Amino acid sequence: MSHLDISVVICVYTEDRWEDILAAVGSVRRQSRPAAETLLVVDHNPALLERLGTEYGNDREEVRVLANAGPRGLSAGRNTGIAAARGEIVAFLDDDAVAERDWLLHFAEGYDDPRVMAVGGRTLPAWASGRRPVWFPEEFDWVVGCTYKGLPPGRVRVRNVLGGNASFRKSAFDVAGGFATGIGRDGDRRPLGGEETELCIRLTRAMPDAVLLIDDRSVIHHRVPAVRERFGYFRTRTYAEGLSKALVARSVGAGKGLESERRYTTRVLPAGVARGLRDAALGRPGGAGRAGAIVAGVAAAAGGYVLGSVRARRNGNPFSVPGAPSAPPEGTPSAPLPAAGRTRTRGGTR
Template sequence: MTGAPGLPEPVAEGSPRGFSVIVCVHTEERWQDILDAVASLGAQSLPPLEILLVVDHHPVLLERLEHRFADGPPQVRVMPNAGTRGLSAGRNTGVGAARGEWVAFLDDDAVADPDWLRHLAAGYADPGVLAVGGRTEPRWESGRRPGWFPEEFDWVVGCTYRGHPSGRARVRNVLGGNASFRRSAFGLAGGFALGIGRDGGRQPLGGEETEFCVRLTRVRPDAVLLVDDRAVIHHRVPRARERFAYFRSRTWAEGLSKALVARSVGAGAGLSSERRHTTR
Protein backbone atom coordinates (compact mmCIF):
# COMPACT_ATOMS: atom_id res chain seq x y z
CA MET A 1 0.00 0.00 0.00
CA THR A 2 1.35 3.39 -0.94
CA GLY A 3 0.72 6.57 0.97
CA ALA A 4 -1.61 9.43 0.28
CA PRO A 5 -0.61 11.87 -2.48
CA GLY A 6 0.44 15.47 -2.03
CA LEU A 7 -1.87 18.06 -0.59
CA PRO A 8 -4.25 20.09 -2.76
CA GLU A 9 -4.05 23.83 -2.57
CA PRO A 10 -5.67 25.14 0.63
CA VAL A 11 -8.94 27.04 0.31
CA ALA A 12 -7.98 30.64 -0.28
CA GLU A 13 -9.75 33.63 1.16
CA GLY A 14 -12.69 34.42 -1.07
CA SER A 15 -12.85 30.93 -2.67
CA PRO A 16 -16.25 30.22 -4.24
CA ARG A 17 -18.77 29.16 -1.63
CA GLY A 18 -20.48 26.06 -2.90
CA PHE A 19 -20.06 22.41 -3.81
CA SER A 20 -17.66 20.84 -6.25
CA VAL A 21 -19.28 17.45 -6.90
CA ILE A 22 -16.92 14.70 -8.06
CA VAL A 23 -18.22 11.69 -9.99
CA CYS A 24 -15.54 9.09 -10.76
CA VAL A 25 -16.30 7.00 -13.84
CA HIS A 26 -14.54 4.03 -15.36
CA THR A 27 -16.70 2.12 -17.85
CA GLU A 28 -18.93 2.80 -20.86
CA GLU A 29 -21.31 0.15 -19.52
CA ARG A 30 -22.60 2.81 -17.12
CA TRP A 31 -23.13 5.48 -19.78
CA GLN A 32 -26.80 6.04 -18.99
CA ASP A 33 -26.08 5.87 -15.24
CA ILE A 34 -23.49 8.63 -15.65
CA LEU A 35 -25.92 10.83 -17.57
CA ASP A 36 -28.62 10.20 -14.95
CA ALA A 37 -26.19 11.11 -12.14
CA VAL A 38 -25.25 14.38 -13.85
CA ALA A 39 -28.92 15.17 -14.54
CA SER A 40 -29.78 14.68 -10.86
CA LEU A 41 -27.01 17.12 -9.93
CA GLY A 42 -28.34 19.64 -12.43
CA ALA A 43 -31.74 19.46 -10.71
CA GLN A 44 -30.49 20.31 -7.20
CA SER A 45 -32.36 22.91 -5.15
CA LEU A 46 -28.89 24.11 -4.13
CA PRO A 47 -27.07 24.07 -7.49
CA PRO A 48 -23.48 22.80 -7.44
CA LEU A 49 -20.70 25.20 -8.29
CA GLU A 50 -19.26 22.55 -10.61
CA ILE A 51 -19.57 18.87 -11.54
CA LEU A 52 -16.25 17.10 -12.10
CA LEU A 53 -16.33 13.86 -14.11
CA VAL A 54 -13.03 12.05 -13.52
CA VAL A 55 -12.39 9.26 -16.02
CA ASP A 56 -10.23 6.38 -14.83
CA HIS A 57 -7.75 5.51 -17.61
CA HIS A 58 -10.41 4.96 -20.31
CA PRO A 59 -9.56 7.15 -23.33
CA VAL A 60 -12.68 6.17 -25.29
CA LEU A 61 -14.99 7.07 -22.41
CA LEU A 62 -13.04 10.29 -21.81
CA GLU A 63 -13.46 11.38 -25.43
CA ARG A 64 -17.11 10.40 -25.46
CA LEU A 65 -17.87 12.42 -22.32
CA GLU A 66 -15.87 15.40 -23.56
CA HIS A 67 -17.95 15.37 -26.74
CA ARG A 68 -21.22 14.90 -24.85
CA PHE A 69 -20.62 17.89 -22.57
CA ALA A 70 -18.69 20.10 -25.00
CA ASP A 71 -21.70 22.38 -25.39
CA GLY A 72 -22.70 22.47 -21.74
CA PRO A 73 -23.93 22.70 -19.16
CA PRO A 74 -20.97 24.93 -18.36
CA GLN A 75 -20.48 23.66 -14.80
CA VAL A 76 -19.62 20.13 -16.05
CA ARG A 77 -15.89 19.52 -16.37
CA VAL A 78 -14.47 16.27 -17.77
CA MET A 79 -10.91 15.24 -16.91
CA PRO A 80 -8.71 12.13 -16.86
CA ASN A 81 -7.51 10.52 -13.65
CA ALA A 82 -4.03 12.01 -13.26
CA GLY A 83 -2.79 9.26 -10.96
CA THR A 84 -2.62 5.49 -10.94
CA ARG A 85 -5.66 3.44 -11.86
CA GLY A 86 -8.29 3.29 -9.14
CA LEU A 87 -10.93 5.17 -7.21
CA SER A 88 -8.61 6.78 -4.66
CA ALA A 89 -6.42 8.42 -7.32
CA GLY A 90 -9.50 9.47 -9.27
CA ARG A 91 -10.97 11.17 -6.24
CA ASN A 92 -7.64 12.86 -5.51
CA THR A 93 -7.58 14.17 -9.09
CA GLY A 94 -11.03 15.67 -8.59
CA VAL A 95 -10.10 17.20 -5.24
CA GLY A 96 -6.98 18.76 -6.77
CA ALA A 97 -9.11 20.40 -9.48
CA ALA A 98 -12.00 21.44 -7.22
CA ARG A 99 -12.69 25.14 -6.64
CA GLY A 100 -15.55 24.98 -4.15
CA GLU A 101 -15.40 25.35 -0.41
CA TRP A 102 -16.99 21.91 -0.07
CA VAL A 103 -16.28 18.74 -2.06
CA ALA A 104 -18.99 16.09 -2.48
CA PHE A 105 -18.73 12.60 -3.97
CA LEU A 106 -21.53 10.84 -5.85
CA ASP A 107 -21.28 7.30 -7.21
CA ASP A 108 -21.49 7.08 -10.99
CA ASP A 109 -24.45 4.67 -10.76
CA ALA A 110 -26.51 6.74 -8.32
CA VAL A 111 -28.94 9.64 -8.53
CA ALA A 112 -29.34 12.29 -5.87
CA ASP A 113 -32.60 13.61 -4.46
CA PRO A 114 -33.20 17.28 -5.36
CA ASP A 115 -32.37 18.48 -1.82
CA TRP A 116 -29.24 16.32 -1.42
CA LEU A 117 -26.73 19.17 -1.52
CA ARG A 118 -28.94 21.47 0.52
CA HIS A 119 -29.04 19.00 3.40
CA LEU A 120 -25.29 18.36 3.18
CA ALA A 121 -24.64 22.09 3.26
CA ALA A 122 -26.74 22.54 6.42
CA GLY A 123 -24.20 20.51 8.38
CA TYR A 124 -21.42 22.99 7.61
CA ALA A 125 -23.14 25.79 9.53
CA ASP A 126 -20.98 24.56 12.41
CA PRO A 127 -17.36 25.50 11.55
CA GLY A 128 -16.11 22.44 13.44
CA VAL A 129 -17.76 20.08 10.96
CA LEU A 130 -15.29 18.77 8.36
CA ALA A 131 -17.43 16.06 6.74
CA VAL A 132 -21.12 15.37 6.13
CA GLY A 133 -22.51 12.18 4.66
CA GLY A 134 -25.99 11.11 3.72
CA ARG A 135 -28.27 8.10 3.29
CA THR A 136 -27.96 5.75 0.31
CA GLU A 137 -31.02 3.72 -0.70
CA PRO A 138 -30.78 0.68 -3.00
CA ARG A 139 -32.55 0.66 -6.38
CA TRP A 140 -32.83 -3.06 -7.09
CA GLU A 141 -32.70 -3.71 -10.83
CA SER A 142 -35.11 -6.61 -10.39
CA GLY A 143 -37.60 -4.25 -8.72
CA ARG A 144 -37.41 -5.78 -5.25
CA ARG A 145 -34.98 -6.79 -2.53
CA PRO A 146 -34.00 -10.47 -2.71
CA GLY A 147 -35.79 -12.32 0.09
CA TRP A 148 -32.55 -13.70 1.51
CA PHE A 149 -30.69 -10.34 1.54
CA PRO A 150 -30.58 -8.86 5.10
CA GLU A 151 -30.77 -5.08 5.46
CA GLU A 152 -27.85 -5.22 7.91
CA PHE A 153 -25.68 -6.09 4.89
CA ASP A 154 -26.81 -3.32 2.52
CA TRP A 155 -23.22 -2.01 2.68
CA VAL A 156 -22.40 -4.94 0.38
CA VAL A 157 -24.17 -3.06 -2.44
CA GLY A 158 -22.92 0.38 -1.40
CA CYS A 159 -25.98 1.42 0.59
CA THR A 160 -26.83 2.49 4.12
CA TYR A 161 -27.37 -0.58 6.28
CA ARG A 162 -29.64 -1.30 9.22
CA GLY A 163 -27.72 -0.34 12.34
CA HIS A 164 -26.07 2.71 10.79
CA PRO A 165 -26.75 5.91 12.78
CA SER A 166 -29.99 7.63 11.77
CA GLY A 167 -31.13 11.24 11.79
CA ARG A 168 -28.22 13.66 12.12
CA ALA A 169 -25.47 11.97 14.10
CA ARG A 170 -21.75 12.09 14.67
CA VAL A 171 -19.86 9.20 13.04
CA ARG A 172 -16.33 7.81 12.75
CA ASN A 173 -16.46 7.98 8.95
CA VAL A 174 -18.83 8.89 6.18
CA LEU A 175 -19.65 6.37 3.42
CA GLY A 176 -17.77 7.15 0.23
CA GLY A 177 -20.51 7.10 -2.42
CA ASN A 178 -22.58 9.74 -0.61
CA ALA A 179 -20.14 11.98 1.20
CA SER A 180 -18.81 15.51 1.40
CA PHE A 181 -15.87 17.27 3.03
CA ARG A 182 -14.64 20.78 3.51
CA ARG A 183 -11.97 21.13 0.87
CA SER A 184 -9.63 22.34 3.60
CA ALA A 185 -9.81 18.82 5.13
CA PHE A 186 -7.60 17.56 2.31
CA GLY A 187 -5.08 20.28 3.03
CA LEU A 188 -4.92 18.99 6.60
CA ALA A 189 -4.76 15.23 6.03
CA GLY A 190 -3.69 14.80 2.41
CA GLY A 191 -5.64 12.76 -0.11
CA PHE A 192 -7.12 9.28 -0.18
CA ALA A 193 -4.51 6.58 0.33
CA LEU A 194 -3.48 4.65 -2.75
CA GLY A 195 -3.58 0.88 -2.43
CA ILE A 196 -6.95 0.91 -0.61
CA GLY A 197 -10.30 0.74 -2.40
CA ARG A 198 -11.32 -0.07 -5.97
CA ASP A 199 -8.44 -0.24 -8.42
CA GLY A 200 -9.93 -1.87 -11.50
CA GLY A 201 -9.01 -5.36 -10.30
CA ARG A 202 -11.33 -8.29 -9.80
CA GLN A 203 -11.69 -7.88 -6.04
CA PRO A 204 -14.48 -5.40 -5.08
CA LEU A 205 -12.40 -3.64 -2.44
CA GLY A 206 -13.33 -0.57 -0.39
CA GLY A 207 -12.42 1.32 2.78
CA GLU A 208 -10.53 4.31 1.41
CA GLU A 209 -12.99 6.78 2.95
CA THR A 210 -12.69 5.08 6.36
CA GLU A 211 -8.91 5.35 6.30
CA PHE A 212 -9.07 9.01 5.27
CA CYS A 213 -11.61 9.92 7.97
CA VAL A 214 -9.57 8.24 10.71
CA ARG A 215 -6.44 10.00 9.49
CA LEU A 216 -8.30 13.33 9.37
CA THR A 217 -9.52 13.07 12.96
CA ARG A 218 -6.02 12.17 14.12
CA VAL A 219 -4.73 15.40 12.60
CA ARG A 220 -7.74 17.34 13.95
CA PRO A 221 -9.04 15.52 17.04
CA ASP A 222 -11.76 18.15 17.48
CA ALA A 223 -13.11 17.61 13.97
CA VAL A 224 -16.77 16.66 13.69
CA LEU A 225 -17.92 14.16 11.05
CA LEU A 226 -21.68 13.91 10.57
CA VAL A 227 -24.27 11.83 8.79
CA ASP A 228 -27.64 13.38 7.90
CA ASP A 229 -30.11 10.85 6.54
CA ARG A 230 -32.18 13.56 4.86
CA ALA A 231 -29.38 13.81 2.26
CA VAL A 232 -30.55 10.88 0.14
CA ILE A 233 -29.20 9.26 -2.99
CA HIS A 234 -30.47 6.16 -4.79
CA HIS A 235 -27.85 3.60 -5.81
CA ARG A 236 -28.59 1.19 -8.65
CA VAL A 237 -28.02 -2.46 -7.77
CA PRO A 238 -27.68 -4.54 -10.96
CA ARG A 239 -29.01 -8.09 -11.05
CA ALA A 240 -25.48 -9.50 -10.91
CA ARG A 241 -25.05 -7.92 -7.48
CA GLU A 242 -28.34 -9.31 -6.21
CA ARG A 243 -26.86 -12.81 -6.30
CA PHE A 244 -25.23 -14.66 -3.43
CA ALA A 245 -22.01 -15.12 -5.43
CA TYR A 246 -21.45 -11.34 -5.41
CA PHE A 247 -22.48 -11.11 -1.76
CA ARG A 248 -19.83 -13.68 -0.89
CA SER A 249 -17.07 -12.05 -2.95
CA ARG A 250 -17.86 -8.56 -1.66
CA THR A 251 -17.87 -9.58 2.00
CA TRP A 252 -14.56 -11.40 1.50
CA ALA A 253 -13.09 -8.33 -0.19
CA GLU A 254 -14.35 -6.12 2.64
CA GLY A 255 -12.40 -8.25 5.08
CA LEU A 256 -9.29 -7.68 3.00
CA SER A 257 -10.07 -3.95 2.87
CA LYS A 258 -10.50 -3.73 6.66
CA ALA A 259 -7.15 -5.45 7.10
CA LEU A 260 -5.51 -2.78 4.92
CA VAL A 261 -7.26 0.00 6.85
CA ALA A 262 -6.23 -1.51 10.18
CA ARG A 263 -2.65 -1.82 8.95
CA SER A 264 -2.69 1.86 7.99
CA VAL A 265 -4.41 3.44 11.01
CA GLY A 266 -4.48 0.64 13.61
CA ALA A 267 -7.17 -1.89 14.51
CA GLY A 268 -8.55 0.25 17.34
CA ALA A 269 -9.72 3.10 15.14
CA GLY A 270 -9.99 1.13 11.91
CA LEU A 271 -12.43 -1.45 13.29
CA SER A 272 -14.27 0.44 16.06
CA SER A 273 -17.57 0.89 14.21
CA GLU A 274 -17.47 -2.67 12.90
CA ARG A 275 -17.09 -4.10 16.40
CA ARG A 276 -20.09 -2.10 17.66
CA HIS A 277 -22.22 -3.19 14.68
CA THR A 278 -21.29 -6.86 15.14
CA THR A 279 -21.97 -6.96 18.89
CA ARG A 280 -25.25 -5.10 18.67
Protein backbone atom coordinates in the same frame (compact mmCIF):
# COMPACT_ATOMS: atom_id res chain seq x y z
CA MET B 1 -27.17 27.78 5.85
CA SER B 2 -23.61 27.76 4.53
CA HIS B 3 -23.05 29.70 1.31
CA LEU B 4 -19.85 27.87 0.44
CA ASP B 5 -19.55 26.72 -3.16
CA ILE B 6 -19.90 22.95 -3.68
CA SER B 7 -18.05 21.01 -6.37
CA VAL B 8 -19.46 17.56 -7.13
CA VAL B 9 -17.02 14.84 -8.22
CA ILE B 10 -18.24 11.74 -10.10
CA CYS B 11 -15.59 9.15 -10.96
CA VAL B 12 -16.38 7.07 -14.05
CA TYR B 13 -14.58 4.22 -15.75
CA THR B 14 -16.73 2.36 -18.28
CA GLU B 15 -19.04 3.16 -21.19
CA ASP B 16 -21.26 0.32 -19.97
CA ARG B 17 -22.62 2.81 -17.43
CA TRP B 18 -23.29 5.57 -19.97
CA GLU B 19 -26.96 6.02 -19.13
CA ASP B 20 -26.17 5.86 -15.41
CA ILE B 21 -23.55 8.59 -15.78
CA LEU B 22 -25.98 10.87 -17.61
CA ALA B 23 -28.60 10.22 -14.92
CA ALA B 24 -26.11 11.02 -12.14
CA VAL B 25 -25.11 14.32 -13.78
CA GLY B 26 -28.76 15.14 -14.42
CA SER B 27 -29.62 14.64 -10.75
CA VAL B 28 -26.86 17.10 -9.77
CA ARG B 29 -28.19 19.66 -12.26
CA ARG B 30 -31.66 19.44 -10.68
CA GLN B 31 -30.51 20.21 -7.13
CA SER B 32 -32.50 22.77 -5.11
CA ARG B 33 -29.15 24.04 -3.85
CA PRO B 34 -27.14 24.26 -7.09
CA ALA B 35 -23.61 22.90 -7.35
CA ALA B 36 -20.90 25.29 -8.49
CA GLU B 37 -19.68 22.61 -10.93
CA THR B 38 -19.70 18.90 -11.67
CA LEU B 39 -16.38 17.17 -12.31
CA LEU B 40 -16.44 13.90 -14.27
CA VAL B 41 -13.12 12.12 -13.68
CA VAL B 42 -12.49 9.36 -16.22
CA ASP B 43 -10.35 6.47 -15.03
CA HIS B 44 -7.91 5.64 -17.84
CA ASN B 45 -10.50 5.13 -20.57
CA PRO B 46 -9.69 7.37 -23.59
CA ALA B 47 -12.85 6.41 -25.48
CA LEU B 48 -15.09 7.36 -22.57
CA LEU B 49 -13.08 10.55 -22.00
CA GLU B 50 -13.65 11.63 -25.59
CA ARG B 51 -17.32 10.67 -25.58
CA LEU B 52 -18.03 12.61 -22.38
CA GLY B 53 -16.03 15.54 -23.71
CA THR B 54 -18.32 15.61 -26.73
CA GLU B 55 -21.46 15.21 -24.60
CA TYR B 56 -20.63 18.11 -22.29
CA GLY B 57 -18.40 20.20 -24.56
CA ASN B 58 -20.85 23.12 -24.55
CA ASP B 59 -21.19 23.10 -20.76
CA ARG B 60 -17.57 23.35 -19.67
CA GLU B 61 -18.25 25.78 -16.84
CA GLU B 62 -21.00 23.58 -15.40
CA VAL B 63 -19.60 20.12 -16.22
CA ARG B 64 -15.88 19.52 -16.59
CA VAL B 65 -14.46 16.26 -17.92
CA LEU B 66 -11.04 15.27 -16.57
CA ALA B 67 -8.66 12.36 -17.01
CA ASN B 68 -7.53 10.59 -13.84
CA ALA B 69 -4.06 12.06 -13.26
CA GLY B 70 -2.92 9.22 -10.99
CA PRO B 71 -2.80 5.42 -11.06
CA ARG B 72 -5.89 3.46 -12.04
CA GLY B 73 -8.51 3.37 -9.33
CA LEU B 74 -11.22 5.21 -7.47
CA SER B 75 -8.92 6.83 -4.90
CA ALA B 76 -6.68 8.47 -7.50
CA GLY B 77 -9.74 9.56 -9.45
CA ARG B 78 -11.17 11.26 -6.38
CA ASN B 79 -7.82 12.92 -5.71
CA THR B 80 -7.82 14.26 -9.27
CA GLY B 81 -11.27 15.73 -8.70
CA ILE B 82 -10.26 17.25 -5.37
CA ALA B 83 -7.24 18.93 -6.95
CA ALA B 84 -9.32 20.44 -9.76
CA ALA B 85 -12.32 21.46 -7.63
CA ARG B 86 -13.01 25.18 -7.31
CA GLY B 87 -15.53 24.89 -4.49
CA GLU B 88 -14.83 25.10 -0.76
CA ILE B 89 -16.84 21.88 -0.34
CA VAL B 90 -16.17 18.77 -2.43
CA ALA B 91 -19.05 16.26 -2.68
CA PHE B 92 -18.79 12.76 -4.14
CA LEU B 93 -21.51 10.86 -5.99
CA ASP B 94 -21.27 7.33 -7.39
CA ASP B 95 -21.53 7.05 -11.16
CA ASP B 96 -24.46 4.62 -10.88
CA ALA B 97 -26.51 6.67 -8.42
CA VAL B 98 -28.96 9.55 -8.59
CA ALA B 99 -29.35 12.18 -5.89
CA GLU B 100 -32.65 13.46 -4.57
CA ARG B 101 -33.38 17.15 -5.10
CA ASP B 102 -32.29 18.36 -1.64
CA TRP B 103 -29.11 16.23 -1.43
CA LEU B 104 -26.70 19.18 -1.54
CA LEU B 105 -29.02 21.42 0.47
CA HIS B 106 -28.75 19.20 3.54
CA PHE B 107 -25.01 18.72 3.02
CA ALA B 108 -24.57 22.51 3.04
CA GLU B 109 -26.55 22.91 6.27
CA GLY B 110 -24.02 20.76 8.10
CA TYR B 111 -21.20 23.19 7.37
CA ASP B 112 -22.81 25.99 9.35
CA ASP B 113 -20.72 24.59 12.21
CA PRO B 114 -17.06 25.40 11.44
CA ARG B 115 -15.94 22.23 13.25
CA VAL B 116 -17.69 20.04 10.66
CA MET B 117 -15.17 18.67 8.17
CA ALA B 118 -17.34 16.06 6.43
CA VAL B 119 -21.04 15.32 5.88
CA GLY B 120 -22.38 12.11 4.40
CA GLY B 121 -25.87 11.00 3.48
CA ARG B 122 -28.23 8.02 3.24
CA THR B 123 -27.90 5.67 0.29
CA LEU B 124 -30.88 3.52 -0.72
CA PRO B 125 -30.64 0.48 -3.01
CA ALA B 126 -32.39 0.47 -6.39
CA TRP B 127 -32.58 -3.28 -7.08
CA ALA B 128 -32.38 -4.35 -10.73
CA SER B 129 -35.09 -6.93 -10.09
CA GLY B 130 -37.38 -4.27 -8.64
CA ARG B 131 -37.27 -5.62 -5.08
CA ARG B 132 -34.88 -6.82 -2.44
CA PRO B 133 -33.96 -10.53 -2.67
CA VAL B 134 -35.82 -12.23 0.19
CA TRP B 135 -32.59 -13.71 1.58
CA PHE B 136 -30.61 -10.43 1.53
CA PRO B 137 -30.32 -8.96 5.08
CA GLU B 138 -30.69 -5.20 5.46
CA GLU B 139 -27.84 -5.34 7.98
CA PHE B 140 -25.55 -6.06 5.01
CA ASP B 141 -26.73 -3.34 2.62
CA TRP B 142 -23.17 -1.95 2.74
CA VAL B 143 -22.32 -4.91 0.48
CA VAL B 144 -24.10 -3.05 -2.34
CA GLY B 145 -22.83 0.38 -1.29
CA CYS B 146 -25.90 1.41 0.70
CA THR B 147 -26.85 2.47 4.21
CA TYR B 148 -27.38 -0.59 6.39
CA LYS B 149 -29.88 -1.49 9.12
CA GLY B 150 -28.71 -0.70 12.63
CA LEU B 151 -27.86 2.97 12.24
CA PRO B 152 -29.81 5.58 14.23
CA PRO B 153 -31.85 8.12 12.26
CA GLY B 154 -31.39 11.85 11.97
CA ARG B 155 -28.17 13.84 11.84
CA VAL B 156 -25.56 11.66 13.52
CA ARG B 157 -21.90 12.06 14.35
CA VAL B 158 -19.79 9.29 12.81
CA ARG B 159 -16.30 7.85 12.65
CA ASN B 160 -16.39 7.89 8.86
CA VAL B 161 -18.63 8.76 5.93
CA LEU B 162 -19.17 6.53 2.89
CA GLY B 163 -17.35 7.79 -0.19
CA GLY B 164 -20.16 7.33 -2.73
CA ASN B 165 -22.44 9.76 -0.91
CA ALA B 166 -20.27 12.19 1.01
CA SER B 167 -18.81 15.68 1.15
CA PHE B 168 -15.71 17.23 2.71
CA ARG B 169 -14.37 20.70 3.26
CA LYS B 170 -11.60 21.04 0.72
CA SER B 171 -9.36 22.32 3.52
CA ALA B 172 -9.65 18.87 5.16
CA PHE B 173 -7.43 17.46 2.41
CA ASP B 174 -4.83 20.17 3.05
CA VAL B 175 -4.58 18.85 6.60
CA ALA B 176 -4.93 15.09 6.13
CA GLY B 177 -3.87 14.50 2.52
CA GLY B 178 -5.94 12.70 -0.09
CA PHE B 179 -7.45 9.24 -0.45
CA ALA B 180 -4.93 6.42 -0.10
CA THR B 181 -4.20 4.67 -3.39
CA GLY B 182 -3.90 0.91 -3.57
CA ILE B 183 -6.65 0.17 -1.05
CA GLY B 184 -9.93 0.89 -2.84
CA ARG B 185 -11.43 -0.25 -6.13
CA ASP B 186 -9.59 -0.03 -9.42
CA GLY B 187 -12.16 -1.58 -11.76
CA ASP B 188 -10.44 -4.92 -12.36
CA ARG B 189 -9.51 -6.23 -8.94
CA ARG B 190 -11.47 -7.81 -6.11
CA PRO B 191 -14.07 -5.31 -4.79
CA LEU B 192 -11.97 -3.82 -2.01
CA GLY B 193 -12.97 -0.72 -0.08
CA GLY B 194 -12.11 1.08 3.10
CA GLU B 195 -10.32 4.08 1.61
CA GLU B 196 -12.84 6.54 3.03
CA THR B 197 -12.60 4.94 6.47
CA GLU B 198 -8.82 5.27 6.44
CA LEU B 199 -9.03 8.90 5.30
CA CYS B 200 -11.60 9.87 7.94
CA ILE B 201 -9.59 8.31 10.75
CA ARG B 202 -6.47 10.06 9.46
CA LEU B 203 -8.40 13.34 9.33
CA THR B 204 -9.67 13.14 12.91
CA ARG B 205 -6.19 12.25 14.12
CA ALA B 206 -4.79 15.33 12.40
CA MET B 207 -7.73 17.46 13.65
CA PRO B 208 -8.96 16.01 16.97
CA ASP B 209 -11.78 18.58 17.19
CA ALA B 210 -13.09 17.76 13.71
CA VAL B 211 -16.73 16.66 13.46
CA LEU B 212 -17.92 14.18 10.82
CA LEU B 213 -21.66 13.79 10.28
CA ILE B 214 -24.19 11.77 8.37
CA ASP B 215 -27.50 13.49 7.65
CA ASP B 216 -30.06 10.92 6.53
CA ARG B 217 -32.02 13.58 4.65
CA SER B 218 -29.23 13.74 2.02
CA VAL B 219 -30.52 10.80 0.01
CA ILE B 220 -29.22 9.11 -3.10
CA HIS B 221 -30.52 5.99 -4.88
CA HIS B 222 -27.78 3.55 -5.84
CA ARG B 223 -28.39 1.08 -8.66
CA VAL B 224 -27.80 -2.57 -7.74
CA PRO B 225 -27.27 -4.67 -10.90
CA ALA B 226 -28.58 -8.22 -11.07
CA VAL B 227 -25.14 -9.76 -10.55
CA ARG B 228 -24.92 -8.07 -7.14
CA GLU B 229 -28.22 -9.56 -6.05
CA ARG B 230 -26.65 -13.02 -6.06
CA PHE B 231 -25.19 -14.81 -3.06
CA GLY B 232 -21.89 -15.35 -4.87
CA TYR B 233 -21.29 -11.60 -5.02
CA PHE B 234 -22.40 -11.23 -1.40
CA ARG B 235 -19.82 -13.76 -0.28
CA THR B 236 -17.04 -12.23 -2.42
CA ARG B 237 -17.79 -8.71 -1.23
CA THR B 238 -17.88 -9.60 2.46
CA TYR B 239 -14.58 -11.46 2.09
CA ALA B 240 -13.07 -8.44 0.34
CA GLU B 241 -14.31 -6.20 3.14
CA GLY B 242 -12.34 -8.32 5.58
CA LEU B 243 -9.22 -7.87 3.46
CA SER B 244 -9.86 -4.13 3.37
CA LYS B 245 -10.36 -3.88 7.12
CA ALA B 246 -7.01 -5.60 7.65
CA LEU B 247 -5.32 -2.91 5.55
CA VAL B 248 -7.11 -0.12 7.40
CA ALA B 249 -6.23 -1.63 10.78
CA ARG B 250 -2.62 -1.98 9.67
CA SER B 251 -2.58 1.71 8.74
CA VAL B 252 -4.43 3.29 11.67
CA GLY B 253 -4.34 0.54 14.33
CA ALA B 254 -6.93 -2.10 15.18
CA GLY B 255 -8.38 -0.03 18.03
CA LYS B 256 -9.61 2.81 15.83
CA GLY B 257 -9.86 0.79 12.62
CA LEU B 258 -12.34 -1.68 14.16
CA GLU B 259 -13.99 0.58 16.72
CA SER B 260 -17.41 0.70 15.05
CA GLU B 261 -17.28 -2.87 13.77
CA ARG B 262 -17.24 -4.25 17.32
CA ARG B 263 -20.67 -2.82 18.10
CA TYR B 264 -21.94 -3.93 14.71
CA THR B 265 -20.84 -7.55 15.15
CA THR B 266 -21.81 -7.88 18.80
CA ARG B 267 -25.19 -6.12 18.76
CA VAL B 268 -26.58 -5.38 15.30
CA LEU B 269 -25.84 -8.73 13.64
CA PRO B 270 -27.00 -11.02 16.47
CA ALA B 271 -30.28 -9.10 16.51
CA GLY B 272 -30.55 -9.65 12.75
CA VAL B 273 -30.00 -13.39 13.12
CA ALA B 274 -32.66 -13.52 15.82
CA ARG B 275 -35.15 -11.70 13.59
CA GLY B 276 -34.42 -14.04 10.73
CA LEU B 277 -34.94 -17.14 12.85
CA ARG B 278 -38.15 -15.69 14.28
CA ASP B 279 -39.46 -14.97 10.78
CA ALA B 280 -38.57 -18.53 9.74
CA ALA B 281 -40.46 -19.92 12.74
CA LEU B 282 -43.48 -17.83 11.75
CA GLY B 283 -43.30 -19.07 8.17
CA ARG B 284 -42.32 -15.73 6.68
CA PRO B 285 -40.38 -15.88 3.39
CA GLY B 286 -36.60 -15.57 3.54
CA GLY B 287 -36.18 -15.61 7.32
CA ALA B 288 -33.84 -18.58 7.43
CA GLY B 289 -31.97 -17.29 4.38
CA ARG B 290 -31.35 -13.90 5.99
CA ALA B 291 -30.11 -15.49 9.20
CA GLY B 292 -27.83 -17.80 7.22
CA ALA B 293 -26.53 -14.94 5.07
CA ILE B 294 -25.58 -12.94 8.16
CA VAL B 295 -23.62 -15.88 9.56
CA ALA B 296 -21.97 -16.54 6.18
CA GLY B 297 -21.13 -12.86 5.75
CA VAL B 298 -19.47 -12.64 9.16
CA ALA B 299 -17.47 -15.82 8.47
CA ALA B 300 -16.32 -14.56 5.06
CA ALA B 301 -15.32 -11.16 6.43
CA ALA B 302 -13.46 -12.76 9.33
CA GLY B 303 -11.59 -15.03 6.93
CA GLY B 304 -10.64 -12.09 4.76
CA TYR B 305 -9.48 -10.13 7.78
CA VAL B 306 -7.24 -12.95 9.02
CA LEU B 307 -5.67 -13.50 5.61
CA GLY B 308 -5.32 -9.76 5.02
CA SER B 309 -3.62 -9.31 8.39
CA VAL B 310 -1.10 -12.03 7.59
CA ARG B 311 -0.35 -10.48 4.20
CA ALA B 312 -0.05 -7.00 5.69
CA ARG B 313 2.43 -8.17 8.32
CA ARG B 314 4.43 -9.97 5.68
CA ASN B 315 4.35 -7.35 2.93
CA GLY B 316 3.61 -4.09 4.73
CA ASN B 317 0.99 -1.62 3.51
CA PRO B 318 0.42 -2.04 -0.26
CA PHE B 319 -1.05 1.46 -0.52
CA SER B 320 0.32 4.96 -0.25
CA VAL B 321 -1.11 8.08 1.35
CA PRO B 322 -0.67 11.16 -0.84
CA GLY B 323 -0.22 14.66 0.46
CA ALA B 324 -2.77 17.34 -0.28
CA PRO B 325 -3.89 16.83 -3.89
CA SER B 326 -2.44 19.49 -6.17
CA ALA B 327 -4.14 20.91 -9.23
CA PRO B 328 -2.78 19.88 -12.64
CA PRO B 329 -0.50 22.40 -14.34
CA GLU B 330 -2.09 25.21 -16.30
CA GLY B 331 -2.83 24.15 -19.82
CA THR B 332 -3.46 20.49 -18.98
CA PRO B 333 -6.43 19.48 -21.13
CA SER B 334 -9.50 18.32 -19.27
CA ALA B 335 -10.65 16.26 -22.24
CA PRO B 336 -10.27 16.19 -26.01
CA LEU B 337 -13.26 18.24 -27.13
CA PRO B 338 -14.12 17.79 -30.78
CA ALA B 339 -16.38 20.75 -30.84
CA ALA B 340 -32.55 19.48 10.25
CA GLY B 341 -32.44 16.41 12.31
CA ARG B 342 -31.42 15.10 15.71
CA THR B 343 -27.75 14.82 16.60
CA ARG B 344 -26.59 11.46 17.90
CA THR B 345 -23.34 9.54 17.83
CA ARG B 346 -22.75 6.33 15.96
CA GLY B 347 -20.13 4.49 13.99
CA GLY B 348 -20.17 2.69 10.67
CA THR B 349 -18.88 -0.52 9.28
CA ARG B 350 -16.99 1.38 6.58
